[in-house]
Amino acid sequence: MANKRDYYEVLGIDKNATDADIKRAFRRKAKECHPDLHPNDKEAEARFKELNEANEVLSDPDKRARYDQFGFEDPMAGMGGGGNPFGGMDFGGMGDLGDIFNMFGMGGMGSQQRRNAPRQGNDVRYDLRLSFEEAAKGCTKSVEFYRNEHCTTCKGSGAKPGTQPQTCTMCKGAGQIRQSGGWISTVRTCPGCGGAGKVIKDKCPGCGGTGRTRVKRTLDLKVPAGVDDSIILTKRGEGEPGINGGPAGDLNIRIVVRSHKLFRREGTNIRLDMPVSFTQAALGAEIEVPTLDGKVKYQIPEGTQTDTEFRIRGQGIQQLGGSQKGDLIFRVRVEIPKRLTDKQRELLRQFDENSTGKEYEQKKSFLDKVKDLFN
Numbered sequence: 001m002a003n004k005r006d007y008y009e010v011l012g013i014d015k016n017a018t019d020a021d022i023k024r025a026f027r028r029k030a031k032e033c034h035p036d037l038h039p040n041d042k043e044a045e046a047r048f049k050e051l052n053e054a055n056e057v058l059s060d061p062d063k064r065a066r067y068d069q070f071g072f073e074d075p076m077a078g079m080g081g082g083g084n085p086f087g088g089m090d091f092g093g094m095g096d097l098g099d100i101f102n103m104f105g106m107g108g109m110g111s112q113q114r115r116n117a118p119r120q121g122n123d124v125r126y127d128l129r130l131s132f133e134e135a136a137k138g139c140t141k142s143v144e145f146y147r148n149e150h151c152t153t154c155k156g157s158g159a160k161p162g163t164q165p166q167t168c169t170m171c172k173g174a175g176q177i178r179q180s181g182g183w184i185s186t187v188r189t190c191p192g193c194g195g196a197g198k199v200i201k202d203k204c205p206g207c208g209g210t211g212r213t214r215v216k217r218t219l220d221l222k223v224p225a226g227v228d229d230s231i232i233l234t235k236r237g238e239g240e241p242g243i244n245g246g247p248a249g250d251l252n253i254r255i256v257v258r259s260h261k262l263f264r265r266e267g268t269n270i271r272l273d274m275p276v277s278f279t280q281a282a283l284g285a286e287i288e289v290p291t292l293d294g295k296v297k298y299q300i301p302e303g304t305q306t307d308t309e310f311r312i313r314g315q316g317i318q319q320l321g322g323s324q325k326g327d328l329i330f331r332v333r334v335e336i337p338k339r340l341t342d343k344q345r346e347l348l349r350q351f352d353e354n355s356t357g358k359e360y361e362q363k364k365s366f367l368d369k370v371k372d373l374f375n
């Protein structure tokens with residue numbers, strides 16, 4: 001799942017691709033890896049499978065919209081329906097469930113409402129990539145996204161201009177067919193119109209009868225300081241248009257924060273590993289600690305051990321929607337020198353000869369324990 005390739009990438013097309021582009025790209029790519037043309041080629045077989053899957057989703061306007069919205073994390077995926085969660089024109093796999101409820105007279109009204117009442121349009125998902133600093137401090141970003149809108153040629157009806165969708169003759173526009181037999185009555189989605197109540201005879205050339213077209217939109221977004229990875233910012237009403245006069249869906253912008261070379265984030269705190277030389281650690285030193293606002297001087301005490309953590313208050317990240325700021329916590333990593341000059345080696349030998357043994361608490365306690373063990 002994690003390394004599944006993006007469907008647009010698989011087909012080698014842009015997010016703006018039209019249905020014709022998708023068809024063309026699929027045909028071209030299929031030739032390159034069709035199993036009939038590449039017998040016993042496992043890699044070609046896998047690519048063909050991947051290609052088919054991508055084509056199946058992107059060539060279906062509803063599935064494509066859901067893929068744009070949710071990516072591979074579609075909560076409805078595998079449920080067979082593929083319509084929107086509130087039930088749409090395409091009731092698909094949910095149909096059976098609806099029928100069962102109707103048999104017991106439970107969901108009759110609900111289904112009726114679901115099909116003909118105004119419904120909110122689909123939400124649109126957008127991944128916004130930010131640097132560590134942009135997320136911490138906030139920024140303004142121009143967001144370019146795609147959404148389905150009412151086709152301008154047919155104003156969303158799906159019918160060729162000058163014609164009208166016809167009331168379905170099978171269900172007389174109800175979208176459902178009710179059958180009574182004794183004390184049980186069943187209600188089914190009308191197979192003639194798929195529950196829409198209307199049938200389009202002359203399809204609109206602009207949208208192929210779906211009533212929708214894919215449009216690129218740009219929006220300036222103010223990202224507040226303190227946003228973190230996976231947070232979703234919602235722009236109400238910037239999603240797809242409502243159905244039957246319902247309200248538009250939302251634009252859900254999911255924040256993806258790139259990792260930083262030095263800093264790690266922990267809530268509103270920033271963590272940092274800070275290498276210091278063994279002499280700095282032993283003697284104590286004023287070191288320069290990088291923060292989001294530049295370098296800060298910090299005095300580490302004599303005898304600082306490796307892995308000791310120090311906290312600089314207020315140098316963390318601003319709380320999202322608040323005014324509190326977290327801290328910067330840096331952990332000292334004592335570095336032992338690797339390449340010594342002869343002079344340095346000599347000085348260290350002298351240092352060791354002058355050792356009383358009391359400088360090394362841990363070593364002393366360890367040796368005492370070893371002594372106890374063998375006596």
Ligand SMILES: [Zn+2]
Binds near residue numbers: 152212
């Ligand atoms: Zn149209």
Ligand SMILES: [Zn+2]
Binds near residue numbers: 176190196197
């Ligand atoms: Zn019908």
